Amino acid sequence: MGNAGHGKISALAGIQFDLTKNGKGRETGAVTPASDWTPPACWYAPKYDAEGAAREFLGYDRSPNHTGMEDAEAIRNRYIKGHPYTNFNLAKQGKGYWWTAFYDDSRLTDPGADDCTDPPFWVDTGAPPPPVKNAVTPEILAQLAYAQIRIPQGKASFNPSGTQIVNVPTWVWMDRTTFHPVSVRAFVPVLGIEATTTATPVGLHIDPGTQDATLSPPSGDCPMDAHGNVGTPYVTGDDGNNPPCGVTYLRSTQNRGPYRLKATVTWKITWTGTGQPTPVALPDGTFGAPQDAYVREQQTVNR
Structure with missing residues (x-):
């Protein structure tokens, strides 16, 4: 970064x-x-709304690893078949965002870059994100501004x-x-x-x-x-x-x-x-x- x-x-x-x-x-x-x-060295922040994620992830057969998951079937199960998400949460369009992991490109080999291994997850508008390390908050923003x-x-x-x-x-x-x-x-x-x-x-x-x-x-x-x-x-x-x-x-x-x-x-x-x-x-x-x-x-x- x-x-x-x-x-x-x-x-x-x-x-x-x-x-x-x-x-x-x-x-x-x-x-x-x-x-x-x-x-x-890494953090989670909102990146897509429901439609944006669907457009991005529909290419999973060509590039499955960009989601942080190992195979296309796991992606289908997680984001389409209801384990835990259904059809990329399109029914919640406008009511939340998909959060993904981001990395400081200059510190990819730092041990701290291993703190963000969760695949993209959905957060409803106004709801706190899951208790994952480095989910963006005002304090995390302050630390990223420090850099x-x-x-x-x-x-x-x-x-x-x-x-x-x-x-x-x-x-x-x-x-x-x-x-x-x-x-x-x-x-x-x-x-x-x-x-x-x-x-x-x-x-x-x-x-x-x-x-x-x-x-x-x-x-x-x-x-x-x-x-x-x-x-x-x-x-x-x-x-x-x-x-x-x-x-x-x-x-x-x-x-x-x-x-x-x-x-x-x-x-x-x-x-x-x-x-x-x-x-x-x-x-x-x-x-x-x-x-x-x-x-x-x-x-x-x-x-």
Whole structure:
């Protein structure tokens, strides 16, 4: 299940996504859950009304496996002969939908893709679906919207911006013009349910790539202020001050190769939706790409 586009409404597997408040442009990427949790790799959602299913499944002799059943006779028994459905439920046309399993195409080999093995089933209008795992609900919509979120990939700013100097603090900061909340709304028009998942940047974590460094603050966790900024931009004259967000390298990288410095932005993920007006937390997301940090000794002149 890839991102279907930015700045528009897209449909995917019985679900539509409003992407108008999502990240836009080339400089965006998928948020990575900070835990082992992942959005569903498969789910059930309405796909056909009774007539649509009849038109689709009447080709079962040519392609029986697309229903998830092994042979044409089993399909006849299940959908035509009354075990449990009769004539594709045509008598209920306009009174419900056939639900089918859908899959995230990028995760077909994930163990979670094995959670949706039931063949298509009928749900009357207004009735809850059978108790199958990942039948679409506002909460499932929120989790699927999580997978569609695209966040800014802008990098934090550094000073010095090039080669660092041993025992000289490196100032690190980012501002709200690059890192700002984004959201995706997922909805199923025929069911009248929806959910909006929002990612909000809340801080930056610095990993210097070596134990030969000190961090400011010592945890390396730089919170976001009330204005949406992290850290403080360096200004001339700050050389002797300790930055509110930064790193100080204690050893040169000469003859050892660069350190792998990583500044990771943490995103708080929440959702609201049908029956859930108060934001509910989903696992935090992160984004951060390592970059090479070269550190040199400060050159001095002896007189």
